[in-house]
Amino acid sequence: MAEPTLMHPEPSTFRSAGWRGVTADWSSDQRAFKNVSWLKAMMWIFLLSDTFIFSCFLLSYMTVRMSTTTPWPIPAKVFALEIGGTEVPLILIAIMTFILISSSGTMAMAVNFGYRKDRKKTAALMLATAAFGASFVGMQAFEWTKLIREGVRPWGNPWGAEQFGSAFFMITGFHGTHVTIGVIFLLLMTRKVLRGDFDQERRGFFTSRRGNYEIVEILGLYWHFVDLVWVFIFALFYLW
Amino acid sequence: MAHMTADTPTTATAAGHAEGQQHPIKIYLLVWGWLFILSTCSYLVDYFGLEGYLRWFLILLFMMVKAGLIVAVFMHMAWERLALVYAILVPPVAVLVFMMIMVYESNYTFFTRVVLAMSGS
Numbered sequence: 001m002a003e004p005t006l007m008h009p010e011p012s013t014f015r016s017a018g019w020r021g022v023t024a025d026w027s028s029d030q031r032a033f034k035n036v037s038w039l040k041a042m043m044w045i046f047l048l049s050d051t052f053i054f055s056c057f058l059l060s061y062m063t064v065r066m067s068t069t070t071p072w073p074i075p076a077k078v079f080a081l082e083i084g085g086t087e088v089p090l091i092l093i094a095i096m097t098f099i100l101i102s103s104s105g106t107m108a109m110a111v112n113f114g115y116r117k118d119r120k121k122t123a124a125l126m127l128a129t130a131a132f133g134a135s136f137v138g139m140q141a142f143e144w145t146k147l148i149r150e151g152v153r154p155w156g157n158p159w160g161a162e163q164f165g166s167a168f169f170m171i172t173g174f175h176g177t178h179v180t181i182g183v184i185f186l187l188l189m190t191r192k193v194l195r196g197d198f199d200q201e202r203r204g205f206f207t208s209r210r211g212n213y214e215i216v217e218i219l220g221l222y223w224h225f226v227d228l229v230w231v232f233i234f235a236l237f238y239l240w
Numbered sequence: 241m242a243h244m245t246a247d248t249p250t251t252a253t254a255a256g257h258a259e260g261q262q263h264p265i266k267i268y269l270l271v272w273g274w275l276f277i278l279s280t281c282s283y284l285v286d287y288f289g290l291e292g293y294l295r296w297f298l299i300l301l302f303m304m305v306k307a308g309l310i311v312a313v314f315m316h317m318a319w320e321r322l323a324l325v326y327a328i329l330v331p332p333v334a335v336l337v338f339m340m341i342m343v344y345e346s347n348y349t350f351f352t353r354v355v356l357a358m359s360g361s
Contacts, residue, residue, distance in 0.1 A: 033327075034321060035321060044324065044328050047328075048331060052335070059339055062342060062343075063345065064346075067347075067353065068353075069354060094279070097279050098279060107314075108268040108313075109265060112268065115262050221315055224314045227314075231306045231307050234303075235300065236303075240296075240299065
């Protein structure tokens with residue numbers, strides 16, 4: 001927190017030259033986000049960049065779907081499941097949506113209990129979130145297997161426009177990867193919470209920094225973002 | 241408020257951290273419930289096979305409300321300072337511009353494909 005340098009600029013003779021000078025100048029203290037830590041600010045900026053990645057996927061999906069002259073496969077039929085002899089449209093996707101929303105709910109409460117320093121409840125809710133996330137990925141694997149067996153490939157499918165497969169695998173695959181990474185980090189952080197790392201300010205094995213319960217909120221931001229992206233995929237890819 | 245800034249930046253951040261984002265559990269449960277209801281609604285749009293502009297309008301409406309609830313409450317954006325809110329929420333507007341460009345582009349591609357199909361056969 002070298003705030004004084006902002007108000008009373010040091011004579012230039014005190015500034016270091018060369019690469020040391022470059023790092024010193026760029027790391028001089030100038031905060032734009034006053035009441036959030038840099039950890040949270042950086043997570044938000046990462047999520048912003050991730051927004052653009054998913055936007056590009058969804059925009060390219062829109063572009064191929066609008067420009068193809070062959071009809072687009074009807075998602076309600078493609079993703080229907082046979083339950084008790086009747087075809088229920090989109091049922092698996094609906095279940096996956098509810099699971100992801102539930103995981104967001106448990107995560108939000110984990111953050112809350114984290115700030116109350118309730119170690120056990122935080123860990124339990126994070127574990128529940130991870131379990132929901134894992135079951136989501138499992139269902140996605142089931143869905144992929146089913147579609148691949150039915151002949152969907154990135155270059156074609158039995159029902160219509162060839163671009164359907166590539167858009168589907170790219171968008172849901174990238175989202176599933178995000179969920180998987182989230183589950184891994186949830187499990188790692190659950191272990192830290194349970195062990196009391198954030199109460200004893202134990203140093204992390206990788207960054208050697210002292211953590212606190214804000215980490216749970218930052219992980220929560222990532223997890224809610226994954227849910228947020230699914231809201232858009234559900235609306236624009238599955239329902240459109 | 242101006243005299244409050246006399247605090248050194250260090251204590252100000254420490255206080256900010258201590259507060260964290262503490263909100264009553266009730267509001268999370270409420271949003272959770274709403275997300276369930278809205279998801280059910282958007283599923284029902286498909287289930288009842290609504291078509292045309294009504295379908296698209298409803299899908300987009302439920303999508304935006306759900307996204308807004310998640311960002312505002314679950315991600316605590318509603319309680320952050322405007323500097324952060326604008327820094328994160330304004331840039332994605334560029335995506336809408338990109339979308340309009342690509343709509344224009346894909347209409348043209350579609351047009352050339354139709355023309356080619358008619359003249360080529």
